[in-house]
Amino acid sequence: MSTESGGQESGAATAGSQLNAATAAANLLGSYFVSTYPPFSQWTASELPAYRSALAAPRAGRAAPFGLYVHIPFCVERCQYCYYLAVDGAPQDIVASYLDALLAETALYSRAPALLERRVGFAYFGGGTPSLLTANQIEELFAGLRQRSDWSQIEEISFECAPRTSTRKRLAALHAAGVNRLSMGVQQLDDQVLERSGRVHRVDDVERAWGRIRETGFDNVNLDLMVGMHGETETSFFRSLERVIEWAPESVTLYQLEIPLNTPLSRDVRGGNVEELASWEAKHERLAAAFERLESAGYTVRSGYTAVRDPNCHGFQYQEAQYAGADLVGLGAASFSYLGGVHHQNLATVPAYLQAHRDQRLPLGRAHRLSRDEQLVREMILQLKLGAADMSRLERKHGIAPERVFAAQLQQLEAEGWLQVTDRTATLSREGLVRVDELLPRFYALRHRDVRYS
Ligand SMILES: C[S@@+](CC[C@H](N)C(=O)[O-])C[C@H]1O[C@@H](n2cnc3c(N)ncnc32)[C@H](O)[C@@H]1O
Ligand code: SF4
Incomplete structure (x- = not known):
């Protein structure tokens, strides 16, 4: 990806x-x-x-x-x-x-x-x-x-x-x-x-x-x-x-x-x-x-x-x-976990996964600890995949007002007709919803915008 x-x-x-x-x-x-x-x-x-x-x-x-x-x-x-x-x-x-x-x-x-x-x-x-x-x-x-x-x-x-x-x-x-x-x-x-x-x-x-x-x-x-x-x-x-x-x-x-x-x-x-x-x-x-x-x-x-x-x-x-930040443990080759604000993916081939089993160790592959800002971006974009992000809830949870962090993105998406903000809720229009994955990278930190996905 x-x-x-x-x-x-x-x-x-x-x-x-x-x-x-x-x-x-x-x-x-x-x-x-x-x-x-x-x-x-x-x-x-x-x-x-x-x-x-x-x-x-x-x-x-x-x-x-x-x-x-x-x-x-x-x-x-x-x-x-x-x-x-x-x-x-x-x-x-x-x-x-x-x-x-x-x-x-x-x-x-x-x-x-x-x-x-x-x-x-x-x-x-x-x-x-x-x-x-x-x-x-x-x-x-x-x-x-x-x-x-x-x-x-x-x-x-x-x-x-x-x-x-x-x-x-x-x-x-x-x-x-x-x-x-x-x-x-x-x-x-x-x-x-x-x-x-x-x-x-x-x-x-x-x-x-x-x-x-x-x-x-x-x-x-x-x-x-x-x-x-x-x-x-x-x-x-x-x-x-x-x-x-x-x-x-x-x-x-x-x-x-x-x-x-x-x-x-x-x-x-x-x-x-x-x-x-x-x-x-x-x-x-x-x-x-x-x-x-x-x-x-x-x-x-x-x-x-x-x-x-x-x-x-x-x-x-x-x-x-998951989209609201639940903890998840992924079992099996290449599975993803999210625990206490840390991402993890298991070893991504079946032979490597089975070797870890023979060695009696967890098949750990790669991980990433999310900063506070990254946790907010993650939850904001995952909520938008469901159609709307309640920014009051996100502020209570993450201690940062999403409107401040994403002011430019929200303004631009509103101007283009993909989204509307009412009562601190950002709701995608139907046209926005059917292309949501195309719009989400705009919320990424600059250092993540032009990187490979996987
Ligand atoms: C991992 S598959 C699992 C289900 C089962 N293996 C199957 O294909 O019937 C889950 C779903 O992902 C979707 N999918 C798989 N490859 C895709 C692709 N390249 N683009 C869009 N959707 C895809 C398919 O709709 C599939 O049902
Ligand atoms: S290869 Fe397997 S997992 Fe992939 S779409 Fe076909 S049946 Fe589903």
């Missing part, structure tokens, strides 16, 4: 148009989605002592909400656009060692003074494709995690799944294990588009998986769609959306295609092998139209990505708590 946001600003073509030439398509390359601040490229192994200190410091007073992220880095095959850490094919000996390592890592964390007596409030299993685990592996993983950390007060357990691996047996195991928010990667309901992106599922796989998910009793389900996939047309996208609306999932998440430089699709674009990709402006417009359609079907837009059927029942604690 990079803060330059994939050259979206330079790639601003006429709204709704398609860019055809490979040179124009190259403007679409690079990262877009901002997941945290400062950018990952600023975290270093030399700052690991800061993370060790955060772990060693007993939490004083009322601790922040606390959650777990568990990374399952296995997929059947790599999708053309994917930049997540995932090993193709899920070799069973590696999966078994990896699951052992996850439990050993949890046990090491449970002895850290900062985490003693911390109750897990939410957990998120992401990938890769977590639903590649067998029903037995799911049962053992959940039982092992519950033995090694306090899940007695857990409110939300989210689990990512893919259509073909969402079998009855696995879904029943997940339900029995307490998963109460299931998220399935659908991306698009058009076989040609799915095939072009190297997805292993087809439309009929999604239809069958959807039936099994509801029959198993999951009543809080998110479906992921992507906007601007290779080969996508207005028709294929909106036909997919209509189908999803018919199913009435509790939440629909729409990600605009980004093409980071380490993806197979990026190599194809650079090789001139990709004929048509939607411009960033076209993707923003398509997302805005999708949000409008979802609203007309009774959904409420909750962030720059997600619309929910009932905002009172279908929150997403993992995201909301």
